[in-house]
Amino acid sequence: xxxxxxxxxxxxxxxxxxxxxxxxxxxxxxxxxxxxxxxxxxxxxxxxxxxxxxxxxxxxxxxxxxxxxxxxxxxxxxxxxxxxxxxxxxxxxxxxxxxxxxxxxxxxxxxxxxxxxxxxxxxxxxxxxxxxxxxxxxxxxxxxxxxxxxxxxxxxxxxxxxxxxxxxxxxxxxxxxxxxxxxxxxxxxxxxxxxxxxxxxxxxxxxxxxxxxxxxxxxxxxxxxxxxxxxxxxxxxxxxxxxxxxxxxxxxx
Numbered sequence: 001x002x003x004x005x006x007x008x009x010x011x012x013x014x015x016x017x018x019x020x021x022x023x024x025x026x027x028x029x030x031x032x033x034x035x036x037x038x039x040x041x042x043x044x045x046x047x048x049x050x051x052x053x054x055x056x057x058x059x060x061x062x063x064x065x066x067x068x069x070x071x072x073x074x075x076x077x078x079x080x081x082x083x084x085x086x087x088x089x090x091x092x093x094x095x096x097x098x099x100x101x102x103x104x105x106x107x108x109x110x111x112x113x114x115x116x117x118x119x120x121x122x123x124x125x126x127x128x129x130x131x132x133x134x135x136x137x138x139x140x141x142x143x144x145x146x147x148x149x150x151x152x153x154x155x156x157x158x159x160x161x162x163x164x165x166x167x168x169x170x171x172x173x174x175x176x177x178x179x180x181x182x183x184x185x186x187x188x189x190x191x192x193x194x195x196x197x198x199x200x201x202x203x204x205x206x207x208x209x210x211x212x213x214x215x216x217x218x219x220x221x222x223x224x225x226x227x228x229x230x231x232x233x234x235x236x237x238x239x240x241x242x243x244x245x246x247x248x249x250x251x252x253x
């Protein structure tokens with residue numbers, strides 16, 4: 001199980017200020033802490049960028065590459081922003097993420113093929129909706145995999161994300177259960193007759209409500225996902241309790 005630090009995002013006040021001032025120091029210090037705390041990858045998510053500020057993703061990539069050797073995940077809803085990030089990368093990154101949205105199929109998919117990047121596939125339809133049931137998620141996985149392979153992607157370059165819900169949703173707990181089932185089925189090889197790589201954004205569970213929902217809910221969910229065979233987790237690597245929990249899971253799995 002690989003851990004991708006998801007702390008480097010535009011909603012983080014420290015990151016937002018550093019991007020606005022093009023100040024590499026806070027980013028540099030943060031990324032060093034990621035590496036010291038056992039991260040395998042770093043998710044670079046500048047948030048929404050106006051056309052005039054799309055160069056901020058290039059700034060972040062440059063700073064990260066000078067500080068560490070962690071694998072880079074480029075995370076943006078804009079294929080155009082992702083392309084700028086790809087051009088700044090010394091090595092092929094992981095792109096986050098493909099869905100059935102028209103612009104993602106027409107713009108992001110060719111970018112992933114051309115740049116030899118790995119590609120995270122969000123199990124979401126053309127309206128950005130992630131279905132609740134495992135069967136519907138698997139159906140999306142099959143359809144999106146077919147489109148990706150038809151465009152030239154290799155099966156082992158695809159990473160499937162069943163999309164964890166926010167805990168504030170009324171049906172969040174059954175949705176979490178369906179996500180765990182989806183990971184188990186994909187990782188078992190039952191869907192594609194070969195194991196499929198999987199990823200989740202653990203921080204999605206308490207995003208915006210971290211003081212309301214106990215952190216223990218994240219730890220419990222991570223344990224279930226680890227048992228189901230999850231390959232990669234986007235998480236707060238600077239949370240010492242979560243970090244210790246991850247270490248325990250890695251020892252046991």
